[in-house]
Amino acid sequence: MNLARKLACVVVLAVCGVSLAANWLAPSGYARQFRDAPSAPPSAAHPLGTDDVGRDRFARVLYGTRISLLLAPAAALVSTALAALIGGLAGYLGGVWLRLARGFTDLFLSLPWLFLLITVRALLPLNVSPLLSVLITFFILGLLGWAASARVLSTSADALRNSDFVLQARASGLHGPRLFLIHVLPNLKPVLYAQFWISIPAFILSEANLGLLGLGVAEPLPSWGSLLRELEGLISLREEPWRLVPLVLLILVMTSFQLLLSNEEVAA
Amino acid sequence: MIGCRVFLRLSLSIAAVLLSLTSGSAFCQNGGELRFCLRSEPKTFDPALVDDDSSLSIRYLTGGVLVRANRKTQDLEAELAESWTVSKDGRQIVFQLRHGIIFSDGSPFSSEDVAFTMQRLMDPALHSSTGDAFRSGSGTITTKIMAPDQIAIVFPAPVAGVDRLFDQVAIMSAHSPKKEAAVLGPFMVAEYKAGSSLLLRRNPNYWKRDSQGRRLPYLDSIRMDIQPNRDVEMLRFKRGELDLINSIDSDYFDRLAASSPGLAHDAGPSLDPEFLWFNQVSNAPIPEYKRAWFRSVDFRRAISQAINREDLSRVAFNGHAQPAAGPVSPANRFWFNSKLRAEPYRPDEALKHLQADGFHLQNGSLFDKAGNAVEFSIVTAAGIKPRERMAVMVQEDLGKLGIKVNVVSLDFPSLIERILQKFNYEAAMLGFRNVDLDPSGQMNIWLSSAENHAWNPQQKTPATSWEAEIDRLMRAQASAVDANKRKQSFDRVQEIVVEQSPFIYLINHNALSAVSRAVAGADPGILSPQTFWNAERLTLNPPTRASR
Numbered sequence: 134m135n136l137a138r139k140l141a142c143v144v145v146l147a148v149c150g151v152s153l154a155a156n157w158l159a160p161s162g163y164a165r166q167f168r169d170a171p172s173a174p175p176s177a178a179h180p181l182g183t184d185d186v187g188r189d190r191f192a193r194v195l196y197g198t199r200i201s202l203l204l205a206p207a208a209a210l211v212s213t214a215l216a217a218l219i220g221g222l223a224g225y226l227g228g229v230w231l232r233l234a235r236g237f238t239d240l241f242l243s244l245p246w247l248f249l250l251i252t253v254r255a256l257l258p259l260n261v262s263p264l265l266s267v268l269i270t271f272f273i274l275g276l277l278g279w280a281a282s283a284r285v286l287s288t289s290a291d292a293l294r295n296s297d298f299v300l301q302a303r304a305s306g307l308h309g310p311r312l313f314l315i316h317v318l319p320n321l322k323p324v325l326y327a328q329f330w331i332s333i334p335a336f337i338l339s340e341a342n343l344g345l346l347g348l349g350v351a352e353p354l355p356s357w358g359s360l361l362r363e364l365e366g367l368i369s370l371r372e373e374p375w376r377l378v379p380l381v382l383l384i385l386v387m388t389s390f391q392l393l394l395s396n397e398e399v400a401a
Numbered sequence: 402m403i404g405c406r407v408f409l410r411l412s413l414s415i416a417a418v419l420l421s422l423t424s425g426s427a428f429c430q431n432g433g434e435l436r437f438c439l440r441s442e443p444k445t446f447d448p449a450l451v452d453d454d455s456s457l458s459i460r461y462l463t464g465g466v467l468v469r470a471n472r473k474t475q476d477l478e479a480e481l482a483e484s485w486t487v488s489k490d491g492r493q494i495v496f497q498l499r500h501g502i503i504f505s506d507g508s509p510f511s512s513e514d515v516a517f518t519m520q521r522l523m524d525p526a527l528h529s530s531t532g533d534a535f536r537s538g539s540g541t542i543t544t545k546i547m548a549p550d551q552i553a554i555v556f557p558a559p560v561a562g563v564d565r566l567f568d569q570v571a572i573m574s575a576h577s578p579k580k581e582a583a584v585l586g587p588f589m590v591a592e593y594k595a596g597s598s599l600l601l602r603r604n605p606n607y608w609k610r611d612s613q614g615r616r617l618p619y620l621d622s623i624r625m626d627i628q629p630n631r632d633v634e635m636l637r638f639k640r641g642e643l644d645l646i647n648s649i650d651s652d653y654f655d656r657l658a659a660s661s662p663g664l665a666h667d668a669g670p671s672l673d674p675e676f677l678w679f680n681q682v683s684n685a686p687i688p689e690y691k692r693a694w695f696r697s698v699d700f701r702r703a704i705s706q707a708i709n710r711e712d713l714s715r716v717a718f719n720g721h722a723q724p725a726a727g728p729v730s731p732a733n734r735f736w737f738n739s740k741l742r743a744e745p746y747r748p749d750e751a752l753k754h755l756q757a758d759g760f761h762l763q764n765g766s767l768f769d770k771a772g773n774a775v776e777f778s779i780v781t782a783a784g785i786k787p788r789e790r791m792a793v794m795v796q797e798d799l800g801k802l803g804i805k806v807n808v809v810s811l812d813f814p815s816l817i818e819r820i821l822q823k824f825n826y827e828a829a830m831l832g833f834r835n836v837d838l839d840p841s842g843q844m845n846i847w848l849s850s851a852e853n854h855a856w857n858p859q860q861k862t863p864a865t866s867w868e869a870e871i872d873r874l875m876r877a878q879a880s881a882v883d884a885n886k887r888k889q890s891f892d893r894v895q896e897i898v899v900e901q902s903p904f905i906y907l908i909n910h911n912a913l914s915a916v917s918r919a920v921a922g923a924d925p926g927i928l929s930p931q932t933f934w935n936a937e938r939l940t941l942n943p944p945t946r947a948s949r
Contacts, residue, residue, distance in 0.1 A: 166797050171716045186716055186790050251812055259778040259809045259826060266807075352793045352808045365632075365786075372656070 141392035148386055152198035159192030164353035174373070181375050184363065188353070194379055197355035201337050202386070204271040209332035211275030213282055213325055217318075220283030224290025225317050234287055241280040249277060250343060263354035270349055274336045282328035289324045293317050330394050334387040341383070357383050432621050433946035435920065435939060437645040437932075438628040438637075443599065446590060447581050448571035449522050449529045455627075457836075458930050462601055462623065464571025465585020465608075467496055467515065468564055472926045472934035475734055475838060477564060481510065481572060481585060481608075491559030491882035494567075498550040502608040504574050504583040512552035516544040517575035519554055531569050534842070535560060561879045561887055562839040587618040587937040599625045609937060618937035619922075638915055644941075645923070645932040646915040651719040651787065654913040664915050666925040666932075670723045670732045671912040672835035675791065677704075677779065677828060677905045681857040681864075685824040690773050695827070701902040703754035707802050708795055709746040714908050717790040721913055725906035727895045732909065732927045733838050736888065738895040748801055755802070767803035776805040777827040780819060783810035791907060792830050820855065829855070830907075836929055840878055840891045847875045847894060856903045867901050919945035 151158065161167075167179075167187035175182045181190035223234030253273050261269065293299055294317070302316050341358035343349035350356040360379035443455040451460045467482040479485075482496040502510040522532035523542050535542060540557025547553060556563070577583035582590065587609070588601035601623040609617045626643075628634050635653050637643045639661070649657070649665070658665040679695035680687060694700045710724035723731070724743035731737045752762070759770035767775040781792050789810060796806040811819070819826045835842075845851045849860040849868045863869035871894055878890035898904065912927040921940045925932045933939065941949070 164797070166716075166794065168712050168716050168794075185786070186793055251815075259780060260776065260807055262805075262807065352789075352796065 137392045141389035144389040152195050155195035161189050163193045163196040163355050193355040197360050201357040205333045205336040208271040208275035208336045209329050212278040213329045215279035216282035216286050220286030221290045224287035238280045238284050263351040266351035274339050431619050433941035434622045434949040435620050436624045436643050438634045439625045440629050452530045462588045463584045463586040467567045470568045472928040493555045495553045503606045505589045505604045506579045506583040508577040511549040512546045513575045515552045518573045519544050534566050559880050561841050619940045644917045644920045647931045649913040651721040666914045668912040668925050668927045670909040671927045672730045674725050675832040675907045677830045678856045679828045682824040699754045699758035703751040705744050705902050705905045706747045706751035708798050717787045721911040722908040725909050727899045730909040738892040762803050778807040778809050779828045780809045780826045781830040782813050
């Protein structure tokens with residue numbers, strides 16, 4: 134493991150650890166409104182100041198990090214599993230299945246994903262708790278985010294299907310699911326890992342985009358997306374640089390995720 | 402003698418210099434280009450078809466009207482009409498027109514043009530919203546040209562506040578080949594680049610003069626850039642590229658006030674209220690027990706009492722808002738019912754109201770008679786920060802009563818579809834933009850049959866006795882001519898609305914604007930257009946004028 138990867142590992146673990154300790158580090162909670170001190174600058178009571186309605190920004194960053202870091206990998210898992218199922222299987226089966234899957238994937242990729250997300254999000258029932266809304270948001274991201282990964286996986290699986298060792302396995306009488314599970318899937322692992330790691334920052338940013346439109350995680354629950362909304366008014370940043378903390382954190386974690394990829398996964 | 406001649410020459414020279422200086426100072430008021438932004442593309446330049454903010458601004462600057470509501474005093478002032486009289490039955494208005502006025506293209510103005518404008522406005526094929534305001538009953542509106550400078554307009558039924566409606570009627574030429582491009586207002590459209598900018602030049606034939614006899618307007622031109630992004634608008638204002646901004650967000654206002662004191666103007670409470678309401682539609686897809694809560698006046702009053710409006714004003718709008726007393730803002734001087742006071746924050750009282758209605762607290766959560774936990778969602782438009790802040794604060798306030806509120810921000814088309822078409826929502830938080838001071842402009846909200854009767858629209862017969870009473874009072878005020886009788890009726894409407902709380906009024910935000918130091922004569926008000934309502938008398942300082 135090179136130094137960059139070690140550092141990235143430390144950063145991700147540290148951020149995860151601190152966010153998991155939010156209950157102790159920020160006992161006031163993410164929702165309590167200190168209405169006598171809205172938009173307050175950093176102080177001993179509020180290390181990152183307060184937001185527009187007086188909520189402790191430090192607590193919101195910690196809880197928001199916990200939510201985004203916990204659920205983005207979960208959404209990435211859903212999308213990678215779907216990609217493996219659709220792309221991997223189609224690539225392995227080849228022929229008409231591969232053409233059908235690629236057509237479907239291309240069609241899905243051509244959809245304007247942001248509008249699709251907004252439409253699907255707006256169709257959901259209104260009366261859901263903030264916690265359920267965050268689960269739904271990330272689940273939707275997972276459900277809609279499989280297409281790009283599926284395309285990569287179908288190409289890799291197609292290449293594997295025609296590889297010498299698979300031909301040899303076939304010649305030895307190995308067919309169907311057994312051949313797929315024993316010879317194809319293990320060789321798809323680097324691609325799957327790469328797609329999984331790549332999807333995490335993509336989903337965090339997608340949720341941030343939805344949050345910027347006010348359609349992400351429901352209030353009062355924080356997420357990186359909702360925290361980034363505070364940066365909409367660019368004019369204020371010079372006077373209140375502490376508002377940049379969620380953005381800095383997002384960049385740090387995204388970069389760390391990219392550095393965590395092994396050479397093999399990067400190549401894949 | 403020589404000495405005398407020299408003295409005379411010297412005196413004449415000094416006099417000439419003084420004269421030139423005086424005339425120079427008079428001249429120096431003229432000229433220059435005022436710059437500000439329109440936040441959207443104007444949909445039309447036809448004054449009869451205007452119904453969007455940008456087109457309204459253009460009509461205000463280019464259109465000549467018979468009477469004008471002064472944006473500061475709210476009084477009606479004579480413009481193209483020297484005087485006017487409304488008949489006792491409210492069915493006829495007679496205008497005496499000014500003489501010697503010509504359109505921007507040189508064609509003369511007469512009562513024929515007023516008749517042409519009215520006929521065009523009332524053309525059913527045109528669907529003019531300005532014309533709709535005059536429709537008071539079945540039958541047609543007729544015009545009688547009594548003389549080139551006198552015209553009577555006769556309505557099939559009395560029209561309440563009919564003279565005030567003419568503030569929106571820009572007179573068009575009956576004969577000019579330039580049609581709507583021939584105008585009687587202080588400016589005329591000179592250049593339009595779609596999606597980019599609009600240039601207005603001064604109308605050389607504008608009829609108005611100042612107290613010293615100089616022809617208005619003072620400005621040579623007005624450039625309006627089409628810019629929907631408020632951040633960019635504010636940055637350009639700070640750089641000195643723009644001179645005016647209407648309706649600034651309270652955050653920007655405070656920053657501007659801190660960095661450049663004197664440029665930010667708070668004109669006090671505007672006409673626009675922010676409010677919350679519950680869905681009471683019979684066929685709305687919501688559980689029956691929730692509909693029963695929403696239809697209970699005790700429940701609605703309790704919610705109203707449990708909201709801390711002072712905090713909403715102070716926190717969500719940085720103090721640039723006032724707790725709302727009812728449907729009419731105190732800014733609307735004549736029509737505001739001064740007996741009404743904003744509901745104070747009384748959570749204990751709210752709980753008593755709820756308990757009287759069968760609700761009870763259990764482990765910090767509120768339950769109804771049947772044991773259903775009190776939980777509902779509030780939908781609001783995504784991206785409107787102060788409103789989103791209010792929703793979060795209401796969520797916390799109601800949480801203290803054990804009520805669980807889910808705040809849902811939706812994109813505007815989805816929100817409107819849910820509220821006006823599918824009725825698939827529980828509570829909504831929105832704001833109205835009032836441009837009309839007269840209550841007749843709110844008929845589309847208060848009549849139970851109206852589409853915008855948001856809590857239960859398009860009722861065939863009024864669902865409740867108090868809605869029937871509101872219908873009666875609104876029709877009574879609309880058909881009365883005596884302003885005091887009209888006010889009596891509308892005062893009662895306001896009282897019923899506060900008693901029944903179908904809309905829970907939260908705050909009236911202040912009219913915030915910005916005017917650069919380059920502009921002289923600006924006096925921002927609460928009525929639209931806030932900063933340039935007196936555009937014909939605005940001037941630019943010499944350095945700015947020279948640079949443009």
